[in-house]
Amino acid sequence: MAGGTFLLYFYMNFPMPRYFSRFSAAILLAFFLLETTARADDPNPSQYDFAPKIYKGRVIAPAMSYLGADWLERSDRETTEQPEKVLDTLRIAPGSVVADIGAGTGYYSLRLAKRVGPQGRVLATDIQPEMLSRLRVNLKKAGLMNVEPILCTPTDAKLPAGQLDLALMVDVYHELARPEETLAQVRRALKPDGRLVLIEYRGEDPAVPIKPEHKMTLRQIREEVEPSGFQVQHVFDFLPRQHIVVFVTRGGGNAQ
Numbered sequence: 001m002a003g004g005t006f007l008l009y010f011y012m013n014f015p016m017p018r019y020f021s022r023f024s025a026a027i028l029l030a031f032f033l034l035e036t037t038a039r040a041d042d043p044n045p046s047q048y049d050f051a052p053k054i055y056k057g058r059v060i061a062p063a064m065s066y067l068g069a070d071w072l073e074r075s076d077r078e079t080t081e082q083p084e085k086v087l088d089t090l091r092i093a094p095g096s097v098v099a100d101i102g103a104g105t106g107y108y109s110l111r112l113a114k115r116v117g118p119q120g121r122v123l124a125t126d127i128q129p130e131m132l133s134r135l136r137v138n139l140k141k142a143g144l145m146n147v148e149p150i151l152c153t154p155t156d157a158k159l160p161a162g163q164l165d166l167a168l169m170v171d172v173y174h175e176l177a178r179p180e181e182t183l184a185q186v187r188r189a190l191k192p193d194g195r196l197v198l199i200e201y202r203g204e205d206p207a208v209p210i211k212p213e214h215k216m217t218l219r220q221i222r223e224e225v226e227p228s229g230f231q232v233q234h235v236f237d238f239l240p241r242q243h244i245v246v247f248v249t250r251g252g253g254n255a256q
């Protein structure tokens with residue numbers, strides 16, 4: 001905003017050349033101020049920041065844009081990703097409080113809502129308001145009242161402390177712009193016996209038809225997540241393309 005203040009000062013104090021009216025200067029100034037404000041508040045830095053970011057030797061993928069949101073609801077997802085089998089495996093108790101972090105249009109949030117039932121809650125977070133708008137439409141259609149859409153930011157996961165039984169990230173972790181910060185916030189949000197579950201496309205398998213930066217190896221997942229106070233409880237590899245990695249908190253009382 002310092003640049004904007006300077007422009008305003010210049011505009012107020014110096015005579016303008018004939019061909020540059022005060023009106024044009026005002027338009028330019030308004031544009032400049034609007035643009036800098038938009039950048040500062042933008043919840044999705046990938047929209048503007050195209051420089052690849054590296055974390056522990058891995059290229060962080062840019063967040064998948066809401067413009068491609070139809071892909072999240074593609075029909076073959078049921079067979080390739082088997083969401084109901086995944087949730088059966090995770091054994092989510094009715095009444096649980098679950099966060100669907102990076103919920104997108106709610107492919108998992110809606111299913112989670114049915115699992116936790118009316119006594120439970122699903123906190124569906126995303127950094128893109130457009131994703132959450134589509135999620136709200138999907139919730140309304142399904143008549144589900146126990147999902148709370150939450151607009152978060154890459155630096156603030158917007159999760160309440162000590163309340164979560166489960167934090168789920170499906171195809172999200174590799175997009176986190178600040179993985180370490182987000183993990184610390186998730187750790188704080190979990191109950192002592194809470195679980196963190198990551199589902200990621202298998203980076204070890206070149207046959208998985210996904211860009212390399214949108215996949216992760218099991219080794220990368222462990223090396224990045226474990227130092228943040230987690231330990232692996234289970235790895236499920238029954239899905240054709242994805243790892244399912246279940247973490248518990250270290251020192252949280254539920255480690256096996």
Ligand SMILES: C[S@@+](CC[C@H](N)C(=O)[O-])C[C@H]1O[C@@H](n2cnc3c(N)ncnc32)[C@H](O)[C@@H]1O
Nearest residue numbers: 063064072102103104107126127154170172175
């Ligand atoms: C590939 S989509 C997956 C959406 C959903 N989990 C699904 O399986 O249908 C990744 C989502 O993560 C969101 N995302 C990226 N970084 C995030 C962050 N730091 N916090 C919350 N959501 C994030 C993106 O906006 C996008 O909606």
